Amino acid sequence: MPTMYDVALRAGVSLKTVSRVVNGEPNVSEETRRKVTAAIAELDFRPNSVARNLRTGRVDLVGLALPYLSQPYFSALAEAIMREAERRGLTVLVELTGGDAEAELALVREHGHHLGGLLLYPIGLSDAQARSVAETVPAVLMSERPYDAPVDRVAMANREGVRALVGHMASLGYTRIAALGADHTGLPERSAAHLRLDGYRDGLRDAGLPYDPELVLDVGTPHWSRSAGAEQLRRLIASQVRFDAVVAFADALALGALHAVQEARLRVPADVAVAGFDDTDEARYSYPSLTSVAPGTAQIAREALDLLRDRMSGTAPQGEGRLVVADFELVVRESTLGGSAAWAGA
The missing domain is CATH 3.40.50.2300 (Response regulator)
Structure with a gap:
């Protein structure tokens, strides 16, 4: 099922622009409004459903899914990401998955359409599941494991x-x-x-x-x-x-x-x-x-949010995943x- 991110990609505009058009907000040029409307029609969106998703969702809300916070590294990573996100004007919603693939997927199913993007530290995710995540919400995986799916990753050395x-x-x-x-x-x-x-x-x-x-x-x-x-x-x-x-x-x-x-x-x-x-x-x-x-925890936070920004704005390359490996000391x-x-x- 197409999402608002598909509309933004098809129209060549940002998520916020799609939100403005669907909700009838001003400060959108007639040409841009026409492109967004055409994309909605081409993708066979139901306008009421789109409007509802955009009204209940927040483009500036980013999900952060971690296995645990009891381990010192994950709490340090969460803090680094939240500080970097705040600097960029983003709000972070932290969820814990326990490192369980089904919990990771349930989070995406339940909240994906209400988020501007998702940063996920997966442990049990399969290739097919990683692909499903990427198709549901703009996402970046903080993962060492390569996936046979077009997902962006930030990894440690x-x-x-x-x-x-x-x-x-x-x-x-x-x-x-x-x-x-x-x-x-x-x-x-x-x-x-x-x-x-x-x-x-x-x-x-x-x-x-x-x-x-x-x-x-x-x-x-x-x-x-x-x-x-x-x-x-x-x-x-x-x-x-x-x-x-x-x-x-x-x-x-x-x-x-x-x-x-x-x-x-x-x-x-x-x-x-x-x-x-x-x-x-x-x-x-x-x-x-x-x-x-x-x-390189601070670098991981910066790079993950950089990659996610591209996914959220529709400027990331389609059909392929990118990898950034952080420096270590x-x-x-x-x-x-x-x-x-x-x-x-x-």
Whole structure:
């Protein structure tokens, strides 16, 4: 079923212009009004339905769909997007999906036609479902996974970031580096968890270190939490498998790992170095402070809203998706520095 975005695209005008024409507002040239009216007729819109959608919807209202806010990264991302949106005169409606594809699609079905656009962080979305989202509402996915659908994406440098972390650890002399946060539960192959595990393998290979499956700790992406990090590190310590460093795939996991390491009376980083991914506020203010990958959260917010602006205005290329990969930075702190930075815990 055609939407108001199809009308705007067919007429070559903005969404706001379509709204003005349908609602009979002034300040629209006769030529523009004619183009919009012709587009409505060509697309077989029912005028009453169009008018109702435009009256109840808001072109300046952008949806932001995230799996959770309990994980520090997602709350930081939400704040960055809301600040950037405010600067652009947009209002953001935040919805939580729990990382469930059906919940993601239900949100689009129920609210898509009332939104000017949607920023979605999908976890379980299939190719066909991604296509359905793009056909319902102007959308940008904040996703590492490529889709066989014409959807725009903004992604982190997941693989490259973890590769840099492992290289940093190896440069300091650590040779038994555990990976915390793997997910072998059937998520799409290009999910963040899989890409970060690929980066871990890359880093080991670069350093000439062997890959040891006993050092790969499965958690499952929906459970990248402090408690999961602590639980997995306790198990690793109890297993007597030798390790001298931990690369966690999220800061929340790393903070839990720090707790378990210190609980075992091991020195950080003299006995065990720990690093994370996300560079959240907790990483800066943990004790010892946590080495982490900053994934370019502010850049992700800007780029996602730039791509969405093009989709909302009808100026984005049709039939193809665009990809922007944000820059990352390795932020080195006390938890890996070694030597004088070693901390024995409480």
